[in-house]
């Protein structure tokens with residue numbers, strides 16, 4: 231028994247001695263440029279991940295002149311990304327129309343690189359024609375290739391009826407829109423509510439990005455506005471829509487506003503088969519949680535998670551610099567490849583301390599970075 235044990239140990243030791251040599255040999259064959267080194271099962275190099283076709287399922291393009299488009303498209307090509315640009319904010323109808331126009335235009339010119347999601351007017355909320363006009367805008371969007379319709383946090387946090395009451399997303403007046411989107415086989419992208427941090431004072435928020443955002447967007451910092459319905463009221467209203475329309479595909483933007491705990495997301499994914507989530511702007515909240523828990527969650531729900539960034543190009547709330555935006559895109563994508571594909575130790579500007587990458591299997595990465603967007607946004 232003991233002898234056998236030691237024999238095994240010796241075998242293992244020999245194997246460990248051989249391994250580095252084979253790694254050097256593999257490295258040599260790669261640098262010789264003949265064939266790619268065989269990867270162990272599930273492993274993917276960052277170079278391969280960069281070359282693989284990918285979809286950023288949540289990004290924003292604002293009106294962009296042609297000379298800036300000419301700088302932006304090559305970054306998408308370099309990373310082999312297609313963007314789903316999401317038109318946003320019905321209460322700013324004039325700006326929203328500009329987003330719809332640039333999205334439809336770029337989709338027509340670069341169908342392989344730019345897809346889009348439309349929105350509708352909320353500035354005319356309460357007018358007798360509101361519903362008819364909203365459906366007309368959505369219909370026009372679909373005729374120009376829009377993959378779905380977005381609903382935004384302004385519903386639940388800003389939009390009010392004349393009696394001063396906040397309008398929630400499960401208000402029956404939105405039902406005809408959801409029914410219409412479902413009938414057309416399209417998808418709803420729902421950014422309802424905000425990160426839980428939004429209902430907390432600045433010094434209790436978990437990530438720097440949220441602190442920065444709510445400092446510059448105080449109207450959405452619910453902690454400062456006790457009249458805004460609470461965090462769980464927002465989540466419950468969204469969940470109610472999932473329940474009312476079980477055949478309508480709904481992608482919950484920003485981890486469905488349940489970024490602080492993957493268990494909360496898992497609970498909804500179990501309960502609502504019509505629900506998936508994108509990760510736009512919330513990867514740092516994964517990085518804050520226990521690595522093994524997040525990794526198991528991603529493996530278990532590998533068909534329901536869509537990679538997205540919330541990256542923006544074009545002028546939005548202030549001056550815009552295309553070169554800086556392109557450099558930032560490049561950086562965000564490289565950081566995210568490392569986090570999802572390797573187990574390297576990393577740091578984030580969002581919180582102190584270190585965390586390790588998730589080293590997800592290549593098949594899981596392909597779903598998250600590509601296949602799930604195709605599945606949840608048919609027509610892509």
Ligand SMILES: [Zn+2]
Nearest residue numbers: 288290510540
């Ligand atoms: Zn967004």
